[in-house]
Amino acid sequence: MAETTARSGSVQSIERAFGLLELMADAGGMLGLSQLATASGLPLPTIHRLVRTLVDLGYVRQEPSRQYVLGPKLIRLGETSSHMLSVWARPHLARLVDELGESANMAMLDGDQVVYLAQVQSRHSMRMFTEVGRRVLPHCTAVGKAIMSQLRDTEVRELLQRTGMPKHTETTITDVEEFAAQLRKAQQDGYATDEGEQELGVRCIAVPVPDVPSRLAMSISGPAGRMTETLVDRAIPLLTQAAQSLSDDLR
Known part of the structure; x- marks a missing residue:
């Protein structure tokens, strides 16, 4: 005993x-x-x-x-953990590329920025080159919106106040209320979009990874001409399934 x-x-x-x-x-x-x-x-x-x-x-x-x-000793653990997240995510991202033909990504909210942790590239000659390790502000990306749709409204507003909402393209949302409305829609629909808001001519769709300690999202992205409504409609359930499968792997 x-x-x-x-x-x-x-x-x-x-x-x-x-x-x-x-x-x-x-x-x-x-x-x-x-x-x-x-x-x-x-x-x-x-x-x-x-x-x-x-x-x-x-x-x-x-x-x-x-x-x-x-x-600082936690930094080494965090770096290794981020690497392992990438390892676990890659098979799910690869299946998305096989099924949809466009690049698939996984990103995490790290402080006030979104960092891309894993990616599997499209096989098209014209494809997206959002490199692993790149950091962007969340207001102009589908992954950022998907993650922030899971946060409390006060958290979102405090983050936007700290970062601002710089304009990258003509479609970048720079109004807090309009952005909050988009997050409510993303929460209701289960997915978020980026309509060329970070990079002109690029369309992206993302879903949050549910029930995990880190704030993660998975996405597919490609040239707007190939990211048609038909492809997006196919992508939403596949992305949702991939995010749930990754969540199950991480438990």
């Missing part, structure tokens, strides 16, 4: 430690002990013990202000 209790206690400590890291991440990366105690509901001595362990391991750092911030 003692051995079982020890194992249970160890698992509980791990769960609590990761819970604190997630609380700090949700708060922008910095919190004090009392804030962590309030947010987690754990006793202050327990918080202090867990945080000291995380500091000793390099996953949390204490600032001169006495607050705690996420440590």
